[in-house]
Amino acid sequence: MSFFSFNRKLTELDKRAMELVKDEFSYVDEISNYNSQKVLKAFIDNRVSEAHLGISTGYGYGDIGRDTLDKIVADCFGAEDCLIRHGFASGTHTLTVALFGILRPGDSVLCLTGRPYDTITGVFGIDKADDGSLADFGITYNQIELKADKTPDIDEIKKELSNKKYKMAYIQRSRGYSTRPSLSVETIKNLCDAVKSVSKDTVIMVDNCYGEFVEKKEPTEVGADLMAGSLIKNPGGGIAPCGGYIAGKKKYVEMCANRMTCAGVGREVGATLGHNRELYMGFFSSPHIVGEALKTAIYSSALFELLGFETNPKYNEKRADIIESIILKNDKSLIAFCKGLQSGSPIDSFVVPEPWEMPGYTDKVIMAAGAFTLGASIELSADGPLREPFAVWLQGGINFSTAKVGILLAAETVIKNESKG
Numbered sequence: 168m169s170f171f172s173f174n175r176k177l178t179e180l181d182k183r184a185m186e187l188v189k190d191e192f193s194y195v196d197e198i199s200n201y202n203s204q205k206v207l208k209a210f211i212d213n214r215v216s217e218a219h220l221g222i223s224t225g226y227g228y229g230d231i232g233r234d235t236l237d238k239i240v241a242d243c244f245g246a247e248d249c250l251i252r253h254g255f256a257s258g259t260h261t262l263t264v265a266l267f268g269i270l271r272p273g274d275s276v277l278c279l280t281g282r283p284y285d286t287i288t289g290v291f292g293i294d295k296a297d298d299g300s301l302a303d304f305g306i307t308y309n310q311i312e313l314k315a316d317k318t319p320d321i322d323e324i325k326k327e328l329s330n331k332k333y334k335m336a337y338i339q340r341s342r343g344y345s346t347r348p349s350l351s352v353e354t355i356k357n358l359c360d361a362v363k364s365v366s367k368d369t370v371i372m373v374d375n376c377y378g379e380f381v382e383k384k385e386p387t388e389v390g391a392d393l394m395a396g397s398l399i400k401n402p403g404g405g406i407a408p409c410g411g412y413i414a415g416k417k418k419y420v421e422m423c424a425n426r427m428t429c430a431g432v433g434r435e436v437g438a439t440l441g442h443n444r445e446l447y448m449g450f451f452s453s454p455h456i457v458g459e460a461l462k463t464a465i466y467s468s469a470l471f472e473l474l475g476f477e478t479n480p481k482y483n484e485k486r487a488d489i490i491e492s493i494i495l496k497n498d499k500s501l502i503a504f505c506k507g508l509q510s511g512s513p514i515d516s517f518v519v520p521e522p523w524e525m526p527g528y529t530d531k532v533i534m535a536a537g538a539f540t541l542g543a544s545i546e547l548s549a550d551g552p553l554r555e556p557f558a559v560w561l562q563g564g565i566n567f568s569t570a571k572v573g574i575l576l577a578a579e580t581v582i583k584n585e586s587k588g
């Protein structure tokens with residue numbers, strides 16, 4: 168019985184890829200078992216009941232569902248406190264609330280991991296300072312470039328922090344759409360230790376997007392004071408319809424709560440309008456869903472390596488986020504990959520993606536996504552700019568069985584295109 172069939176060569180490579188990834192898959196299972204049980208324990212410890220899944224409206228005073236989920240997430244992330252809200256419009260918005268929550272005019276931020284994710288450069292005001300960015304409010308930004316091997320430069324970081332006073336040190340865990348490796352929690356620990364050794368009052372904040380539940384620990388368990396992420400990525404488990412979270416030290420989370428709503432009111436208001444159930448279910452499922460996304464990334468890496476492409480990370484390399492990139496070498500193969508992947512999506516499988524001029528990007532970009540939640544990158548999705556080396560960044564997959572079909576269709580389309588060309 169088979170609902171999808173592929174030619175003999177691809178069927179053979181699929182079998183070989185599945186053999187190759189066995190050890191990695193059992194490691195993913197170990198992490199996802201551990202984290203799933205960590206979350207279950209937090210639900211039990213916090214005595215979650217049906218009442219927590221209810222609806223609040225208006226000011227949302229005394230919403231026990233909202234307030235208890237904050238505690239659950241804090242427990243799971245080894246943090247003192249947390250704000251998890253559907254009202255954060257995106258990951259960037261969540262990070263923005265955290266940054267503006269902590270920083271004041273005259274303060275300085277040092278980014279320890281080179282140039283940050285595209286949308287965050289606008290928040291710091293790295294290129295343009297007059298549109299409500301941190302720079303517009305008199306907060307200065309500086310960054311330490313990565314070393315030649317694309318890892319953080321701890322010596323330079325320490326030197327800069329001993330020369331000048333910084334209110335915040337900022338770390339981006341995921342590679343985003345760059346070619347640097349993502350940071351393991353162990354590397355983040357080394358960075359936190361380095362910062363605290365020379366400047367103990369500097370607040371360490373981590374952009375944790377795409378990193379949640381990929382390892383057994385989170386940045387807030389190894390010295391980060393604050394971290395934030397998006398609910399249409401890992402911690403929403405493919406169920407949360409939107410939102411974000413901020414977790415960390417109590418005093419910093421309170422400062423963020425005052426920025427999230429108003430000084431003096433903070434976290435006391437914010438109706439959940441019926442979203443509690445989705446946020447609870449999503450967070451509960453997240454460790455398992457992240458495991459499915461990791462298997463999708465590992466399998467893609469193995470399959471495309473067998474097909475002769477360079478992949479990053481390699482299928483058997485240690486992972487710190489759910490992103491995989493595959494170097495497709497030319498524009499036709501990149502476009503073919505995205506078309507194939509799209510044709511295996513549960514939603515909009517019949518749509519044909521085309522490269523387009525995306526605001527804020529210098530080259531045309533092609534994207535494939537057929538997701539239940541618009542833009543959710545915990546669901547199978549891929550994109551890449553049409554420029555050398557024609558790499559595609561691939562992420563998500565809320566179950567491996569179906570995500571694998573998307574990957575095989577992408578591979579088939581790439582092969583067909585190559586034999587044509």
Ligand SMILES: *Cc1c(COP(=O)(O)O)cnc(C)c1O
Pocket residue numbers: 257258259260284286287339341342343374376377397
């Ligand atoms: C996704 C992401 C963000 C936030 O992006 P949004 O599209 O605003 O949710 C920030 N940093 C990194 C590294 C990301 O991957």
